[in-house]
Structure formats: C-alpha cells, structure tokens
Amino acid sequence: MKTLSRIYLFLIFLFLYAPIVVLVIFSFNDSAVASRSVFSGFSLRWYSTLFQDGMLLSALRNTLIIAVVAAIVSTVLGTAAAIGISGMNKWMRRTVMNVTNFPMVNPDIVTGVSLMLLFVAGTRMLGGASLGMASLILAHITFCLPYVILSVMPKLRQMDPNLSEAARDLGCPPLAAFFRVVLPEIAPGIVTGLIMSFTLSIDDFVVSYFTSGTTQTLPIFIYSMTRKRVSPEINALSTCLFGIILVLLLVINMRTAKDTKRIQTSAKEV
DSSP: OHHHHHHHHHHHHHHHHHHHHHHHHHTTBOOSSOOSSOOOOBOOHHHHHHTTOHHHHHHHHHHHHHHHHHHHHHHHHHHHHHHHHHTSOHHHHHHHHHHHHHHHHSOHHHHHHHHHHHHHHHHHHHOSOSSSHHHHHHHHHHHHHHHHHHHHHHHHHHSOTHHHHHHHHTTOOHHHHIIIIIHHHHHHHHHHHHHHHHHHHHHOOHHHHHHOTTOOOHHHHHHHHHTSOOOTHHHHHHHHHHHHHHHHHHHHHHHHHHHHHHHHHHHHHO
16 A cells, blocks of 8 residues: 555656656757757757847846835735734634635636736726836735735744733833844744745736736746747746746745744753
C-alpha cells in the first residue's frame, strides 16, 4: 500500500512539473525556430534577445511598479483591517471574515469584469482616463487585501491580548505600544502577506487584462506573444517568472518553518 501511494504521488508530481521542466530546458535551446521537439544545443541566445526587447522591458517595469505599490498598500491596509477585525465580537468577526474571504473564491473573470465596469463608470462621472496604471494598481490592491488579512489574523490570535495593555499600564503611549509590542509579534504574518501580495500581483493575468487599458504587464505581454508565432523568447521569459515565484515561495516556507520552530521552542521552555 505504501509503494502504491508513493507511485501515485510520483505520478502527480510528474504531471504537475514535467511541463515546467520541459519549458526550462527548451529556454536554453540553440535552435533558431520555436522547436518543441528538437534540442539543438545549449545556448543563452534567447535570454540575451529577451532582455534587448524594449517592449518587454517596458512591460517588466510596469509589472514591478504595480506589484511593489500594490503589495505595500495592501499590506498596510490589510494589517490595519486585521487588527480592527480582531477587536470585534465573535459573530461580527465571523461575518466580516466571510465577506473578506469571498473575493478569494470569486472567479477572477467576474472580479476583472466588475472592476472594469466600476472604473469606467467612476471615471465617466469624475472625468479623466478610465483604464491604465492607476486602475491596475487599485485592482491589484483589491484582490491582494484578503490574502494579507488572512496572513495577519492567525498571528493576532496567537498573540497574548494583554501584552499591549500591559505596555500601556507601564507608561507606553498607545502608538508606541503598537510599534514596540504588537508589531514585532505579528511581523511574520505581515511579511508573509507582503510576499504573497507581490507574488499574486506579478502572476495575475485575468484581472489585469480587463483593467489595464493600454498599459501592458508581463502576463499580458506573454499572452500577446502567444497570439502570434510563439518565439523561444517566451520560454526564457516564463523560466525567469518561474524562478522569481519559486524564490519567493521558498522564502515564505522558510519563514513559516522558522516561526513554527520558534513557537515550539518557546512552548517547551514554558
């Protein structure tokens, strides 16, 4: 039975990661055409071509700007929201958390279309350009917020609620008590939410497609490449994106493991 479970697990991982392995291998293919079956030799030519593409670099710059701004703003707002939700009574907290978690299970295409209609209607009333960099940033903040709240809430539940009150009793002002006592306790959740927001923003296509207007992000740029002749550049670009996401996920997992070990060590000492 154990052997069968291992074989089953191996087949699952093979099904999930074999396409990515093939993509990474053929990103180093020396072929002058987009061959998916013949490996002509190892070369970095497509990586060199990739980073000489002006449109790609523009899309990369837009993606990084949107991801950084959306991650920072959603982390600040999500942390404040999590602190506010944690102070509610039981039934109110459950209701607000259910409403907060709904965007995570809502289909991306529904979120994208609804945000597009909202931005178009809002700009018609207020004037100005309807879709562009600003609408992209607002859309990314919207779908990143629930993930930040979901990352910070467990840390708030783990924290002793009397710590902040004890600090104030000892003469620490409320704001200083938050930054010196509460913030260090929930910092791991904040960092996890920040990294998740950055990763989700870089990776998003559906919501960005409906709210981008004429602004291109990397996922939209990749989609525009696939509509024409598939250049081997897309293999190199996809490999770079996979590497970035993999590093961020490793950082999240290492931090989570470190926090778990620290909590277990503290529990043993007590």
